[in-house]
Amino acid sequence: MRKILILLFTAFFVSIYGCSPKSNEPIVLIKTNHGNIKLRLYNETPAHRDNFLKLAREGYLDSTLFHRVIKDFMIQGGDPDSKGAEAGMHLGEGGPGYTLPAEFVYPAIFHKKGALAAAREGDRTNPEKRSSGSQFYIVQGKVFEDDKLTKIENQTREGKKRGIFNQLLTEYNDSLNVLQKIGDESKMMALQNKIMAEVNQKYGEEPEFSIPENIKEIYKTVGGTPHLDGSYTVFGEVIEDKCLMEKIGSMFGKRYGLEVIDLIAEEETDGRNRPLKDIVMEIKVIKE
Structure with missing residues (x-):
């Protein structure tokens, strides 16, 4: 009986103090x-x-x-x-x-x-x-294993580059449509090259994405x-x-x-x- 009372008291004490959020x-x-x-x-x-x-x-x-x-x-x-x-x-x-x-x-x-x-x-x-x-x-x-995390890093980098491309494509969309309507393929190609150059420039201005090692360890465990x-x-x-x-x-x-x-x-x-x-x-x- 005494052991049961001690257990109940301990549970009550922990419920008040030990379970209280610390933040x-x-x-x-x-x-x-x-x-x-x-x-x-x-x-x-x-x-x-x-x-x-x-x-x-x-x-x-x-x-x-x-x-x-x-x-x-x-x-x-x-x-x-x-x-x-x-x-x-x-x-x-x-x-x-x-x-x-x-x-x-x-x-x-x-x-x-x-x-x-x-x-x-x-x-x-x-x-x-x-x-x-x-x-x-x-x-x-x-x-996850290392090779899978590396694959995700590469996919994320490609996704960032694709996002920049889509944003620029929206900005140049009207110009591309006009050139397509008049059939000026050379100017279309030049504009597309300009867009890709801007994509690479903007992407290069940002640090290359990689998953921090401490986070990788959590994903691996x-x-x-x-x-x-x-x-x-x-x-x-x-x-x-x-x-x-x-x-x-x-x-x-x-x-x-x-x-x-x-x-x-x-x-x-x-x-x-x-x-x-x-x-x-x-x-x-x-x-x-």
Whole structure:
């Protein structure tokens, strides 16, 4: 009996002191039927932080689903249209009617396993990479070897060069159309060469992209989705609590943190990556 009382007292003490957030960053809790996910929101991304807190306080995200789940990649939710959605219904286009400006803080903040990031529309319709007002994803990702990371570095460099080209192409589009209409191929070729020269010049003015060694080490051990860095806003991360209360909870079948991400990612999905069994969430603000 005495041992039980000591254990309970220790659990109570740790729940008050040992589990208290050590930073001034907000903490939120996502409750699911697979377990709880505790997240801290970064102060370095204030627009996304404040928006997520607002939605959580209002209950806007409660009863929404993790409607898009891809194993070894991520779990996505936050679509208000997913509340009570019928099986097979297409999801992923709902939101509060506004978007958020991108807040990239790479390489300080990146897509490691457990990263919380904002979903968004693609580059063609969204060149500014603005974030969805409510949809988000949590990275599961996978572990990468050196050759794969090198390939991602090369792809990122090509993507940057392509982005510069597309921007210049928009600026010279009218001139190209005029030359095409009159059939002046020599002037078209000269203008195209001029555009490529400007692309190479602008690209050369920037430092060549490479993944920092400390981040590579995390991608090679913990894992993540490095190809998303610099394209989607990461604004928080899963907290892996080591508190005694959570250890006790695990003894009784409760799951926390990254373990919950892995469980959700294992769910069977349909052709649109929607889990066949609804994964409903409830989000509460623990600390502002």
